[in-house]
């Protein structure tokens with residue numbers, strides 16, 4: 084949510100009590116789970132307190148991190164988490180130079196995956212699929228296989244995500260976007276059919292990669308298009324599927340910060356008014372449906388063309 088809130092409220096961070104009150108407002112209106120993401124949520128020193136409070140409010144609590152301060156926070160976080168997700172782009176050093184990760188970042192991420200499993204957590208290893216790294220995903224699977232073979236109380240799986248488009252990384256996206264369906268076809272040929280799972284209005288596919296669970300998110304069908312999105316010229320690759328709550332209390336269905344899609348769940352707002360505003364956003368979600376043409380619409384709206392993969396990977400960004 085960083086920089087995705089209206090400018091006038093950026094940086095006005097809620098304290099733990101006000102944040103927790105907002106989570107309770109959301110839960111009272113039917114939300115059953117919360118996922119702490121970023122930016123990097125471990126940069127917020129209040130995170131352990133917020134996660135502990137959230138665990139008393141929601142059925143399911145997830146955390147996505149690049150591991151920066153995760154290991155220091157782990158003892159306080161682990162008892163309250165259902166799922167931990169750690170971002171890891173690739174393990175091959177050449178690929179890491181492309182994705183601009185450093186050895187220290189890689190060590191931190193791998194150390195956090197290990198620490199999460201050692202603490203008994205289910206750990207999803209998030210990998211963004213890119214054209215120049217797609218052939219190295221097997222390295223991540225082997226890393227997870229080796230980790231799971233250690234017999235730790237928790238287990239890890241691989242979660243493959245598409246490379247989200249944003250205006251700032253337009254050129255890189257055009258060269259690097261790799262259709263995740265194409266990768267799924269390769270997996271089907273190698274590992275057999277997947278199992279489909281519908282969650283949060285999105286469809287996921289689970290493969291058994293010789294004992295390692297690998298999850299694909301359906302990149303094209305998962306994008307929801309609410310009636311409110313019609314005519315949107317920013318046409319995101321995310322769409323309306325859940326509520327986002329920023330550290331400032333900005334609640335929205337849209338990743339842009341457009342006031343038309345959200346409201347400020349400000350400290351002191353009464354329960355009735357909070358319920359009325361939340362209900363309005365939940366109706367937007369209710370009327371949003373996956374649109375099989377949404378990806379094509381996004382390409383058309385932004386005038387995007389996809390890379391051919393003919394250029395050598397290191398020449399793309401390296």
Ligand code: SF4
Nearest residue numbers: 312315318319322337
């Ligand atoms: S959620 Fe809808 S309105 Fe917001 S950026 Fe995405 S497509 Fe546009």
